[in-house]
Amino acid sequence: MSRQPFHHGNLRAELLERAEAVLRERGVEKLSLRELARDAGVSHGAPRSHFIDRGALLDALAERGFDRLAKAVEAAVRTLPKDSRTDFGLLRAAGSAYLDFAAHNPDLAALMVAAKADDTSRPVHDAALRLFTTMTALVTTALSPRFNDRETAERLTLLLSATVQGICSLMTSGRISATQGDALLDDAIHVFIAGAVSNTP
Amino acid sequence: MSRQPFHHGNLRAELLERAEAVLRERGVEKLSLRELARDAGVSHGAPRSHFIDRGALLDALAERGFDRLAKAVEAAVRTLPKDSRTDFGLLRAAGSAYLDFAAHNPDLAALMVAAKADDTSRPVHDAALRLFTTMTALVTTALSPRFNDRETAERLTLLLSATVQGICSLMTSGRISATQGDALLDDAIHVFIAGAVSNTP
DNA sequence: ACCTGAACACCGTTCAAGT
DNA sequence: ACCTGAACACCGTTCAAGT
Numbered sequence: 001m002s003r004q005p006f007h008h009g010n011l012r013a014e015l016l017e018r019a020e021a022v023l024r025e026r027g028v029e030k031l032s033l034r035e036l037a038r039d040a041g042v043s044h045g046a047p048r049s050h051f052i053d054r055g056a057l058l059d060a061l062a063e064r065g066f067d068r069l070a071k072a073v074e075a076a077v078r079t080l081p082k083d084s085r086t087d088f089g090l091l092r093a094a095g096s097a098y099l100d101f102a103a104h105n106p107d108l109a110a111l112m113v114a115a116k117a118d119d120t121s122r123p124v125h126d127a128a129l130r131l132f133t134t135m136t137a138l139v140t141t142a143l144s145p146r147f148n149d150r151e152t153a154e155r156l157t158l159l160l161s162a163t164v165q166g167i168c169s170l171m172t173s174g175r176i177s178a179t180q181g182d183a184l185l186d187d188a189i190h191v192f193i194a195g196a197v198s199n200t201p
Numbered sequence: 202m203s204r205q206p207f208h209h210g211n212l213r214a215e216l217l218e219r220a221e222a223v224l225r226e227r228g229v230e231k232l233s234l235r236e237l238a239r240d241a242g243v244s245h246g247a248p249r250s251h252f253i254d255r256g257a258l259l260d261a262l263a264e265r266g267f268d269r270l271a272k273a274v275e276a277a278v279r280t281l282p283k284d285s286r287t288d289f290g291l292l293r294a295a296g297s298a299y300l301d302f303a304a305h306n307p308d309l310a311a312l313m314v315a316a317k318a319d320d321t322s323r324p325v326h327d328a329a330l331r332l333f334t335t336m337t338a339l340v341t342t343a344l345s346p347r348f349n350d351r352e353t354a355e356r357l358t359l360l361l362s363a364t365v366q367g368i369c370s371l372m373t374s375g376r377i378s379a380t381q382g383d384a385l386l387d388d389a390i391h392v393f394i395a396g397a398v399s400n401t402p
Numbered sequence: 403a404c405c406t407g408a409a410c411a412c413c414g415t416t417c418a419a420g421t
Numbered sequence: 422a423c424c425t426g427a428a429c430a431c432c433g434t435t436c437a438a439g440t
Contacts, residue, residue: 009423011424032412032413032414033413033414033415034412034414035413043424043425044413044414044425044426045415045416045424045425045426045427046423046425048415048416048424049423049424050423053414054413054414054415110314110315113311113370113374114311114315115374116373116374116375117374117375117376118375125375128376155388156388158371158377158381159364159385159388159389159392161367161371162364162367162368162370162371162385162389163360163363163364164367165367165370165371166362166365166366166367166368166370167363169314169366169370170359170363172317173314173315173317173318173329174317174319174326175326175329176359184356184359184360184363187356187357187360188360188364190396191392191393191396194395194396195392195393195395195396195397196392196396198395198399210404212404212405233432233433234433234434235431235432236432243405243406244406244407245406245432246405246406246407246408246435246436247405247406249404249405249434249435250404250405251404254434255432255434
């Protein structure tokens, strides 16, 4: 009945939770396995049982980031008022969710982008694909009158994702303000829709 | 006449040179001031005279990266054969230079994107602005028949830059292959041109 | 102005050992 | 299966001192 049971029982989850907070509040540089262990009241070697190394923890964070972002995008689209459910409105809502996520979790967003698709980081890549699937469904819904083949949908989604992601980077790196980012997103979606129309067979 | 003069005379430049190589060959994680100092045959405290801390070195690398990229873009456009100097051809050449740079210097590209616009990293931001100026001139040249106000040029350039940069990220993170990146760039520029036309007053 | 070298306070990683 | 704790080999940063 010790208050600190030998088996923490929840260490992995707690480390991730705490790591996300550190990431938000102090950045990747300051994220240390040893400090995480200390804060969890566990020895410095303990995290090793859950994450083979620091990179594995970062990968796990990126993976969770992609899933959270996908959920945020889905929620933004779902809660969109009926009169805003135009093609533009839908894509704009998704893009905004993206930007908000990046603005509130800049270092996590950077981690997600940086995470290489190694053999070891397969879960990260899969999570990125899940987000891509969400985005593809959305683009298909928004632009469905214009085309109906899946390949076109995926190419356009890739393009939109890249663009939105680029806007996020400009914002988080301070190249443009949040307001400018919002305006740029508007431009992006206008151009995207207009350009997609004239480039779709 | 010692072979190791007390004043190295060129330490800053040598550290940067060597750092770029390490960045390319082994990644940011492996970039250490102490190792750089060792390789330069200098004490571990010496870099302090040129870079206040590790972050300052990374900022200097990012700054140089932006200037190299700007030069690469300019060269790509300049050496473009006459019969390729269409609006599409010009933008495509610039985008390709961008992608090539990122493909060959993924960690440097990540550093450039990550570099926050702090008060301390003003030079990085200025270098980013110089690249933006280059890009604006290019977009203006390519699309000049369609508009003539500077504000439109800058908004469109920002959009194109964000998109190209997003494609770079997808590539360097292994989300898409270099071939897919190339195809995506084609799509991007087609959509960009078509969309820009119908969105320009 | 630029560099040295000791000192300090951290790291990540490994691994035998414990429960 | 999960965690401990010592050990190792690195770091970045600071700073008085040297040239």
